Amino acid sequence: MTRLGPVAAALVAGTVVGALLARPLADQASFASSPEALLSLDAVQQPTQPLQQGRVLSTEQMDRIVAVARDLSPELAARLDEARSRDADAFRAALGTQAKRLGSLAVLRERRPELYAIRVQELRLEAQVLALGEQLHSAIDAGRTEDAARYEATLRPLVLSFVDSNLRSRAVELASLDAMMRELRVDLERDARQRTDTVEQWVKALRDGREPVALGGRRPTESQAGR
Numbered sequence: 001m002t003r004l005g006p007v008a009a010a011l012v013a014g015t016v017v018g019a020l021l022a023r024p025l026a027d028q029a030s031f032a033s034s035p036e037a038l039l040s041l042d043a044v045q046q047p048t049q050p051l052q053q054g055r056v057l058s059t060e061q062m063d064r065i066v067a068v069a070r071d072l073s074p075e076l077a078a079r080l081d082e083a084r085s086r087d088a089d090a091f092r093a094a095l096g097t098q099a100k101r102l103g104s105l106a107v108l109r110e111r112r113p114e115l116y117a118i119r120v121q122e123l124r125l126e127a128q129v130l131a132l133g134e135q136l137h138s139a140i141d142a143g144r145t146e147d148a149a150r151y152e153a154t155l156r157p158l159v160l161s162f163v164d165s166n167l168r169s170r171a172v173e174l175a176s177l178d179a180m181m182r183e184l185r186v187d188l189e190r191d192a193r194q195r196t197d198t199v200e201q202w203v204k205a206l207r208d209g210r211e212p213v214a215l216g217g218r219r220p221t222e223s224q225a226g227r
Contacts, residue, residue: 057088064106065095071109071120118169125162132158191216 057065062084070077083094095102109116136151191198198215205212 057092061103061106062088062091064110065099065102068102068105068109072123115169115172118165118172122162122165122169125158125165129155129159129162187216 066077066080066084069080080091080094083090092099105116105119108119132151132155136148136155139145139148139151198213202212
């Protein structure tokens, strides 16, 4: 078994930056591929965008990030607040590589609070599981069988809670995806019935020098960019 090393050390110290955010749960790429992102992230109109490297953080963005950090770990929130009190550059430095992930969680917090609550619970449970797992492995290594048995007895229901939380979040995502697919199917059937009218609308718009109506909810330029 590979030791968790610095991750567990951070957890035991009450700092969840590494372990809570280590997996790409909420970075921009993975968030954009998940059902809740498809429903809640409109890249064109959404006022709350995931953070990108090099972007200047607004006061509102920093507020949202600190709110997420406070839900995850009071220690993390205190560290960000302290950095923010110095200047924006210090705040960004304190965020480090977690800027996009925390930013995306901030979007989820605002747009899908019910799913956000499950995700936060999942992350906190995972942190506890990792920390306790490190203690269990250390006890086994040291031959402390009674401690190891106690840790394992505590670990099993904790892992069960973590797995259940993961299943709940995936169920919410699946329900969102199912609703989105039903809506897309209705739109497709409607547009198929209106195809002749759509052709005429496009020809007329192009003749008049206007931009044609969007197909399937996308502007023509967006359709080309997605290819």
